[in-house]
Amino acid sequence: MPLRLPDKLPAIEQLKKENIFVMDNSRATTQDIRPLRIVILNLMPLKITTETDLIRLLSNTPLQMDISFMKLKSHTPKNTPIEHMMMFYRDFEDMSDEKFDGMIVTGAPVELYEYEKVGYWDEIKKIFTWARTHVTSTLYICWAAQAALYCHYGIPKYPLKKKMFGIFSQYTLNTHLPIFRGFDDIFQMPHSRHTEIHRDDIEKVPELTLIAESSESGVSMVMARNGREFYITGHLEYAPNTLDIEYRRDCGIRNDVDMPKNYYIDNNPEKPPLVTWRAHANLLYSNWINYYVYQETPYDISTIR
Template structure:
């Protein structure tokens, strides 16, 4: 798929080197089609890495996508150069009058705080409420999923005794759902979190459907009954070394951290990690874009409701 992103965005060169089809704005304007309008609310501190992770997955269908990157205006990012945010990002205030076919809300390293203690919570609540009327379908990831489930349905999160950290096997509970079309019955995906949501809380909400769980990592994928909202508790977008970098960081800080589950060969951190989850990560986002967003969104975005 041609992902329409600015020529100067750092992710562009990485994706071109991997033969991911990216397209400049000027070339896109010469195609006589309406691209899907997709927004990414990037809550991660390492925004440049997260952009690359997500754009790689979004570049795997024949659809043309116009991407808008959003950051929280009420939060000051310490890990991304201000020049990068100024050049490539916008804020919620600047897009609140717009409509989008799809929205991805990333995770954030704030999961051990109460939701209301996060410094941008009020702004995020406003954006979450706005998304129900201005976006056809939203993919919520990790803490973004927890925050949205809490805001929209009152689903709580719970502190874990130990960090859920590594690559875990997951079961497909409903193979007929479009978002899981073509998935194996059991598939791997990475997790990195200190909190969880629980299956019994999802089951208590009639508007939600539990789509995939893990015997060890618990709830993985939740969907809304209308098939437009999805909540992923893990990180299918992670690259080969993402968990390794987190592990090395915590070890260097003398933090209590175990070797990531089912990640290093023979659980040896001295060996290169194996990538076992990438095909299902691509399939998850391709299914979302093809079967949910493209097939469901109205041509006229003013009709999104």
């Protein structure tokens, strides 16, 4: 089944070119199906790009989903047209009485700030708390993963000497978890971050389970509340050229920019990226939707607790 998306969302035309079946609201209302309600809190600067990346992965399921986009009232994006935000996004306070089957909270370019010094910290703490009683399962990505672990469990973050930048091998620590159904023992995950969380801190909290990690990029996936929360420190949603765009953007602007590791063919930036994470990205999002959202959410969405 297709995704139900807001009419005229830019991602629709791009994904149709990739032969991904999406459906705008005008057509979807003719189908008598209770779609899964998925809300995306998009904190990334290039919101249209992130929308497209996430919708591409969510489309790989036979279930119909109704996608909504949430924004912060306490923050005005600088890199996305205000018309786009007004047309497709709603403030958290306008959505706070609603319930959702699944939620995704993206990364944000604020990881070098202390959490309490982030301008929208108070509002995002309210959203993290709200999600626990209004959403069946939530995926937190990159900065959002670190921030939510700090908010809920007091897990600190640590600055890295050098940016974790590239594609890194991850090891599944419990292959029997449904989130890893169909996974190999090792999978690849893009990372682009300046901070990290430590395994020792995770292991001190009984409510948290480390489920994937890397010898090079460290903690990569943490699970809590029997799968009602997943914390992912990398970016499986990234398109093939995302790290390349970031690398070329920063070259010449900063003097600490290294080539992304394990990314270009023959580690040569004059050659295209070698995509090694796409299959597992599709599997992870499909498994999340199937086993932790669809099979766990009540038919009467108002009964989510």
